[in-house]
Amino acid sequence: MTTTHDDLPLHTSKPSRQTTANRLFAVVHSCAILTLLYHHSLSLLNSTTATSFFITLTFLVSDSILAFMFTTTQSFRMRPIYRDEFPENMKRVVQELDVPALDVFICPADPYKEPPMNVVNTALSVMAYDYPTEKLSVYVSDDGGSALTLFSFMEAAKFASHWLPFCRKNKIVECNPEAYFATDHSRFYEAEKIKDVYQGVKVRVNNVIEIGTVGPEHVTGEREIQAFSKWTDKFTKPDHPTVIQVVLDSSKDKDVSDHLMPNLIYVSREKRRTSLHHFKAGALNALLRVSATMTNAPIILTLDCDTYSNDSKTPHRALCYLSSDPKVGFVQFPQRFHGINKNDIYACEHKRLYKINPVGMDGLLGPNYLGTGTFFSRRAFFGEPSHLLPPEIPQLCPTNVVSNPIQSPEVTELAHRVAACSYEISTNWGSKIGVRYGSLVEDFFTGYRMHCEGWKSIFCHPTRAAFYGDAPMNLIDVLNQNKRWAIGDLEVAFSKYSPITYGTCVMGPLMGLSYAHYAFWPIWSIPLTTYAFLPQLALFNGLTTFPKVSEPWFLLYVFLFLGAYIQDLLDFVLAGGTVQTWWNDQRMWLIRGLSSFLFGTIEFFLKSLGIASHGFNVTSKVLDDDHSKRYEQGTIEFGVPSTMFVPLTMAAIVNLAAFAWGNVEVFRGKCSIEGVFVQMFIAGFGTMNSKPIYEAIISRKDKGRIPKKTAVVSTSLAFALFAAAHVTLRN
Numbered sequence: 001m002t003t004t005h006d007d008l009p010l011h012t013s014k015p016s017r018q019t020t021a022n023r024l025f026a027v028v029h030s031c032a033i034l035t036l037l038y039h040h041s042l043s044l045l046n047s048t049t050a051t052s053f054f055i056t057l058t059f060l061v062s063d064s065i066l067a068f069m070f071t072t073t074q075s076f077r078m079r080p081i082y083r084d085e086f087p088e089n090m091k092r093v094v095q096e097l098d099v100p101a102l103d104v105f106i107c108p109a110d111p112y113k114e115p116p117m118n119v120v121n122t123a124l125s126v127m128a129y130d131y132p133t134e135k136l137s138v139y140v141s142d143d144g145g146s147a148l149t150l151f152s153f154m155e156a157a158k159f160a161s162h163w164l165p166f167c168r169k170n171k172i173v174e175c176n177p178e179a180y181f182a183t184d185h186s187r188f189y190e191a192e193k194i195k196d197v198y199q200g201v202k203v204r205v206n207n208v209i210e211i212g213t214v215g216p217e218h219v220t221g222e223r224e225i226q227a228f229s230k231w232t233d234k235f236t237k238p239d240h241p242t243v244i245q246v247v248l249d250s251s252k253d254k255d256v257s258d259h260l261m262p263n264l265i266y267v268s269r270e271k272r273r274t275s276l277h278h279f280k281a282g283a284l285n286a287l288l289r290v291s292a293t294m295t296n297a298p299i300i301l302t303l304d305c306d307t308y309s310n311d312s313k314t315p316h317r318a319l320c321y322l323s324s325d326p327k328v329g330f331v332q333f334p335q336r337f338h339g340i341n342k343n344d345i346y347a348c349e350h351k352r353l354y355k356i357n358p359v360g361m362d363g364l365l366g367p368n369y370l371g372t373g374t375f376f377s378r379r380a381f382f383g384e385p386s387h388l389l390p391p392e393i394p395q396l397c398p399t400n401v402v403s404n405p406i407q408s409p410e411v412t413e414l415a416h417r418v419a420a421c422s423y424e425i426s427t428n429w430g431s432k433i434g435v436r437y438g439s440l441v442e443d444f445f446t447g448y449r450m451h452c453e454g455w456k457s458i459f460c461h462p463t464r465a466a467f468y469g470d471a472p473m474n475l476i477d478v479l480n481q482n483k484r485w486a487i488g489d490l491e492v493a494f495s496k497y498s499p500i501t502y503g504t505c506v507m508g509p510l511m512g513l514s515y516a517h518y519a520f521w522p523i524w525s526i527p528l529t530t531y532a533f534l535p536q537l538a539l540f541n542g543l544t545t546f547p548k549v550s551e552p553w554f555l556l557y558v559f560l561f562l563g564a565y566i567q568d569l570l571d572f573v574l575a576g577g578t579v580q581t582w583w584n585d586q587r588m589w590l591i592r593g594l595s596s597f598l599f600g601t602i603e604f605f606l607k608s609l610g611i612a613s614h615g616f617n618v619t620s621k622v623l624d625d626d627h628s629k630r631y632e633q634g635t636i637e638f639g640v641p642s643t644m645f646v647p648l649t650m651a652a653i654v655n656l657a658a659f660a661w662g663n664v665e666v667f668r669g670k671c672s673i674e675g676v677f678v679q680m681f682i683a684g685f686g687t688m689n690s691k692p693i694y695e696a697i698i699s700r701k702d703k704g705r706i707p708k709k710t711a712v713v714s715t716s717l718a719f720a721l722f723a724a725a726h727v728t729l730r731n
């Protein structure tokens with residue numbers, strides 16, 4: 001493929017203008033941190049009582065963790081770069097005949113948490129890519145093993161025969177029908193007609209979902225009967241045979257304008273209770289193999305079931321990079337979300353994770369794999385760039401050319417063989433080939449291992465979002481999702497591939513630190529928990545734990561606090577955020593620290609000791625109306641009783657009590673504001689951040705308030721904590 005034309009560049013890049021300021025600040029802030037740690041060490045040596053020794057030690061440990069996290073964040077600030085790509089040049093340089101084939105993988109897992117109609121829309125949005133149809137195949141891996149999902153796809157295929165020619169003819173860029181019909185579509189006279197067809201599909205699909213089974217009246221053709229015959233009485237989600245159904249075959253299925261349609265293949269890999277199936281990682285590996293037997297496209301796009309395409313030209317953008325450097329293993333688009341409320345109360349936009357940090361890593365070896373919106377070179381799943389690691393059978397090799405039609409008996413037989421749950425036994429799948437097992441954040445771990453093998457990646461973030469997905473819209477969902485991530489991160493942090501040791505040795509310190517930043521993400525919980533309770537409890541017991549306002553050390557604290565917070569704010573605002581969303585973002589960071597990270601860390605260690613086990617809890621993508629309204633208004637939803645809310649509520653109570661107590665003591669002249677200023681400030685800051693919690697306990701009457709049980713347990717535990725502190729701190 002010819003890709004380099006001097007006068008037609010495919011992409012350019014330029015370093016961020018902030019780089020110099022970032023580096024300077026890193027030096028100054030590091031000096032300040034070192035000074036603080038020195039100060040703590042001195043106090044530790046000079047401590048006279050057991051209590052002051054204990055308190056100083058706790059601050060030393062907490063601040064060392066903050067210092068470590070600060071160091072890891074610097075890796076994102078040393079060499080951020082911005083890229084631009086020119087897909088229109090790509091089109092000029094490469095003949096349509098020469099573009100590589102593209103296999104798209106979509107992974108749904110639960111038809112109730114992930115409405116099939118939305119999954120179908122994701123598929124339709126990519127089937128309508130502005131890409132040669134015969135080169136495009138869409139594979140759906142249904143981990144829910146649900147006939148409802150297959151039924152939805154069969155309906156979708158019929159609708160596709162109207163939708164695809166409509167998009168092509170009218171050059172539609174937003175090809176998710178739901179999103180498209182929600183916008184003004186009056187420009188095209190046939191749009192209304194197609195919308196009716198779409199509504200019909202939606203009604204039929206939602207009916208079937210409501211009833212819960214695909215009744216015989218829906219199964220008419222021979223093909224359908226055969227496909228649904230697999231769902232016998234013995235067929236259950238965790239235990240069932242493989243189902244592979246070619247829903248559309250690009251060699252014969254035509255749309256209403258007599259144009260061929262892309263392949264659409266439904267796969268539900270075999271599952272048995274007796275074998276591990278590795279969640280989404282396993283699903284992706286099954287798709288890697290099944291697709292190899294059918295199309296074996298050199299380019300693969302992986303999508304979560306909710307991530308639909310918002311721009312039909314995206315593949316050409318990705319090709320600008322994939323075709324110009326064989327060492328590029330994947331091109332990552334940012335995760336962006338639709339339907340987030342105005343000030344993003346749950347900080348689900350994850351500006352740092354999905355925008356600021358990837359730009360930083362892009363100047364190094366490239367961003368980490370974010371799980372969705374990623375164009376891979378198939379080759380990257382099979383060993384280092386310079387050394388292909390061949391799979392156990394030649395048909396799965398990325399260089400293999402498939403010669404049989406996708407519905408031929410040979411292909412069908414082989415596809416079933418490689419989708420079997422015993423297939424991976426004593427192979428390299430999951431360890432050296434494909435998506436890697438061993439972490440609940442398979443995306444993070446896999447991208448990391450690829451970078452270690454010498455692959456590069458690219459962060460591609462055009463102004464028009466390439467994809468949109470669903471963010472969790474409920475506090476408990478957010479916390480559970482983040483807890484899953486926390487566990488997965490620690491699995492990487494404490495594996496033999498720990499980024500801090502293995503990673504830094506293989507990829508160099510900056511990449512190693514970038515990955516360490518995520519792998520050790522949950523340890524934020526240690527300093528955050530310390531600062532949420534210790535200064536406050538000390539204040540209650542008349543202990544001063546920070547320098548007086550008049551002491552020079554006080555200025556150090558001011559500098560460190562303001563420096564970190566202002567830099568965070570600036571980064572956030574420069575990346576397009578507002579001050580209000582930033583405030584919510586920092587509050588969610590505190591909330592996660594006291595819930596997801598804390599519980600994730602505990603669960604991880606319990607699991608390491610063999611006491612507990614954990615799985616991939618799929619995030620729900622649906623909301624009821626009542627709750628949706630509260631979400632729109634920006635009210636935090638608690639609602640369900642959960643132990644994860646307990647430390648949060650306790651912290652809210654302790655901070656408020658300490659802040660009030662401090663004020664009383666100062667007013668009564670029992671202590672000087674000079675001495676307790678920092679403690680009062682922290683307690684006041686905690687109180688300010690806890691406002692939604694007080695409301696959720698006291699004034700709210702809706703279903704989203706903190707359940708009585710959680711409130712009572714938290715209050716009792718807060719009292720127990722006061723008592724314990726009284727005994728230990730007052731000596």
Ligand SMILES: O=c1ccn([C@@H]2O[C@H](COP(=O)(O)OP(=O)(O)O[C@H]3O[C@H](CO)[C@@H](O)[C@H](O)[C@H]3O)[C@@H](O)[C@H]2O)c(=O)[nH]1
Pocket residue numbers: 107108109110114143278279280283303304305306370371372440441442443481484485488616617618619620
């Ligand atoms: O056993 C499973 C569990 C999940 N999924 C699918 O994986 C995707 C992501 O699941 P979701 O519940 O939406 O998790 P999130 O935390 O929102 O996902 C982020 O984090 C995951 C790792 O924890 C990555 O896999 C995702 O790509 C990334 O978007 C969805 O399409 C699921 O249907 C499966 O295919 N099989």
Ligand SMILES: [Mn+2]
Pocket residue numbers: 304306470619
């Ligand atoms: Mn998701």
